[in-house]
Each structure stands twice: as C-alpha cells, then as structure tokens.
Amino acid sequence: MKFVGLLLVFVCTFGGLLIAMHFDFPKFMKLVMMILGAMPGEFVIIFGCAVAAFLIANSTETVKGTMKYFSALGKPAAYSKDNYIELMSVLFTVFKLARTKGWLALEQHIEQPEESEVFSQFPSFQHNHHALIFLCDYLRIISLGNDSPHELEALMDEEIETIEHHEGHPGHAVQTMADGIPALGIVAAVLGVIKTMSSISEPPEVLGKMIGGALVGTFLGVWLSYGMVAPIAGAMTAKAETEVMYFKAIKVAIIAFLNGAAPQVAVEFSRKFLPHDIQPTFQELEEKLNELPSPGA
Numbered sequence: 353m354k355f356v357g358l359l360l361v362f363v364c365t366f367g368g369l370l371i372a373m374h375f376d377f378p379k380f381m382k383l384v385m386m387i388l389g390a391m392p393g394e395f396v397i398i399f400g401c402a403v404a405a406f407l408i409a410n411s412t413e414t415v416k417g418t419m420k421y422f423s424a425l426g427k428p429a430a431y432s433k434d435n436y437i438e439l440m441s442v443l444f445t446v447f448k449l450a451r452t453k454g455w456l457a458l459e460q461h462i463e464q465p466e467e468s469e470v471f472s473q474f475p476s477f478q479h480n481h482h483a484l485i486f487l488c489d490y491l492r493i494i495s496l497g498n499d500s501p502h503e504l505e506a507l508m509d510e511e512i513e514t515i516e517h518h519e520g521h522p523g524h525a526v527q528t529m530a531d532g533i534p535a536l537g538i539v540a541a542v543l544g545v546i547k548t549m550s551s552i553s554e555p556p557e558v559l560g561k562m563i564g565g566a567l568v569g570t571f572l573g574v575w576l577s578y579g580m581v582a583p584i585a586g587a588m589t590a591k592a593e594t595e596v597m598y599f600k601a602i603k604v605a606i607i608a609f610l611n612g613a614a615p616q617v618a619v620e621f622s623r624k625f626l627p628h629d630i631q632p633t634f635q636e637l638e639e640k641l642n643e644l645p646s647p648g649a
Contacts, residue, residue, distance in 0.1 A: 354425040354587055361579040390544070390565035394572050397540040398533060402581075406529045410521075418522040424591035425584065431598050433630050435476060437640050439483075439598070440619040440632070442474045443605045444641050446491065447615035455495040462488040462495070473645075486511070487602055494610070501610040508603040516596045523589030530581035537573015541566050594630075601625055616641060 366384065373380050407415065431439075449457055449470065461468040465488050471478040478484060490504060498504070544566025548559060605622035613621065616638075623637055632640075 354428065357583065358425075358580065365575065365579070386561065386564055387568055387571075390568040391572065394537075394540045394544070394565075394569040397543065398536045398569065398573050398576065401536050401539070402529050402533050405532060406525065409528070410525050414521050414525055417519075418526060418588070421522045421588040421591060422584075424587040428587060428591060428594075429630065430591055430595040431630065433632050435598075436601065436623075436626060436630055437632050437637060438474050438476055439601060440605075440623060440637055441640055441644055442471070442477050442487075443602065443622065444615050444619045445470055445473070445644060446487075447605075447609050447618055448646075450491075450609075451615055455491075455499075458491055458495055462491045482515075483598060483602065486599055487606075490606055494606075499610055501607050504610065505603070505607050508606075512596060512599050512603065515599055516592075519592040519595045520589060523585050523587075523592055526588060527582060527585035530577045530585055533577035533581060534573045537570050537576075540569030540573065542569075544569055597626070 369383070370377075370380050373383070410418075446458065446461075449461075461470045465471050465478065465484050468478075471484065490508065493504065544562070548562040548566055551559070551562060554562075601622045604625045605618045608621035609615065609618035619637070619641070620634070623631060623634070
C-alpha cells in the first residue's frame with residue numbers, strides 16, 4: 353500500500369499537470385522534457401545537501417537505524433498477530449512455571465536464555481534479542497526479591513520511554529530532513545537564477561527556458577519534501593510505535609501477574625491492551641495456550 357501511495361504521487365502530479373494543460377500532449381511532453389532536463393542537477397543539489405546534512409546531524413547508530421526503518425514501506429508493523437500469540441505463549445509459560453515451582457525455577461532460564469529449553473519453544477521470541485533481555489532482566493529482579501508491582505511498573509515505564517525515544521529517532525531525523533528540503537529547493541532555484549543572469553543577453557526564448565529550469569528547483573524541493581520524504585518519515589514513526597507496543601505488552605502482563613492474576617488472566621490483560629488489527633481473539637489465544645506443554649524446571 354505504501355508503494356501504491358508513492359506511485360500515486362507521480363500519477364497525480366503529472367496527471368494533474370496534463371489536465372491543467374487541457375490534454376495538450378505535445379506541449380505537455382515539451383514541458384516534461386524541460387523538467388527532466390533540469391532535474392538531475394537540481395536533484396543533486398537538493399537531495400545531496402539534504403543527505404549530507406542528515407549525516408552531519410545524526411550519529412552512526414541513527415543512520416543505521418534509518419536504513420533499517422525503510423522496511424516500513426513494505427512492512428508497516430513490526431509485529432503481526434502471530435508474533436503476539438507467540439509472545440503471550442512465552443509469558444504464560446514463564447508465569448505458570450513461576451506459579452507452580454517458584455521464581456527460583458526460572459533462574460537457569462533467565463541467566464542463559466539463548467540455551468533455555470523454555471524459550472527455545474518460541475524461536476521468534478528467542479531471536480528477538482532486545483525483547484528477550486527486557487523480559488529476563490525483570491524476571492531476574494523479581495526472582496531476587498523485588499516483586500513490588502508499583503516499583504517495577506515505574507522502572508518499566510522509564511525504560512520503555514527510553515526505547516520509544518531510541519526507536520522513534522530515525523523517523524524524527526528523516527522528518528527534520530524533509531522540513532529542510534524545500535529551503536534547499538530555493539537554494540537550487542537561486543543558483544539557477546544566477547546562471548540565467550549570466551546569460552542575460554540571450555534571446556527571450558532561451559532565457560525563458562533557463563528561468564523555467566531554475567524554477568524546477570523550487571518545485572522539486574517542495575514535491576520531494578511533502579510528497580516523498582515526509583510520508584516516509586511518517587511511516588517510520590508509525591512502525592517505531594508498533595515496536596514499542598511489544599514491550600508495553602510485556603509490561604502489562606508482568607504487572608498483572610505481580611498483582612495476583614493467574615497466568616492465563618495476566619496474558620489476557622496483555623491481549624486486551626493490543627490494537628484490534630493485531631489483537632488475537634480470546635479463542636485463538638486459548639487454543640494456543642492449551643496446546644503448550646507443561647513447563648519444566
């Protein structure tokens with residue numbers, strides 16, 4: 353759907369131009385060829401400077417994160433319904449083990465989660481390094497004796513806020529770049545005008561073409577910003593929110609369990625927290641939980 357939207361930007365821009373020219377195809381093609389002729393140089397000035405400014409303003413980690421978040425164009429959400437069913441299954445298994453055999457029974461699993469028989473039943477979650485460590489760290493704190501729901505919730509909120517800032521930074525950085533692109537379009541246009549003024553003795557037809565080419569910079573800057581880069585930044589930010597949602601779902605289940613909820617009720621709290629488009633139904637989750645083997649020590 354994202355790629356359809358980007359394609360529509362092209363179709364609506366040049367289709368609207370054709371309609372405005374009353375379907376005068378020869379004149380339309382002449383104008384398009386003039387735009388295309390001026391575009392390479394203008395694009396290098398605008399987008400090249402925008403990328404350079406992006407690299408100056410951001411850390412290497414943010415640049416790498418931005419590359420990763422371009423996947424938002426093909427995969428808008430970080431996690432699917434199946435991923436959340438697996439997460440609920442992990443939480444249920446952990447809670448059931450803690451309820452039946454005590455928190456100390458979890459020690460061997462949370463100390464070496466990559467080798468844990470419990471987590472190995474759920475390969476997608478086990479290979480999600482950050483979520484795995486997030487869960488194991490809090491299970492370790494609880495097993496050491498700090499099982500106050502209010503204290504742990506406050507600590508989780510602080511960590512999730514840090515994660516939210518980290519995951520949201522690529523989208524914010526690209527949006528900042530988008531905000532600056534129209535100004536860079538003006539820079540390209542001014543350079544085109546300077547070039548035109550150096551040829552002021554040319555006939556009007558030549559000057560008109562040169563001025564038109566200079567104005568391509570203004571068009572390209574605004575068009576790239578609002579039609580391309582800003583929407584991509586929005587898609588990145590939306591995907592970052594779905595990344596954070598995963599950690600919040602873990603928090604809700606842990607706090608519910610510490611407040612005395614049974615394992616299945618605790619994961620039900622987490623399920624109800626999820627948006628409807630990725631929320632498994634009660635029956636779907638119950639069927640999955642009933643299929644799980646009894647957790648061992």
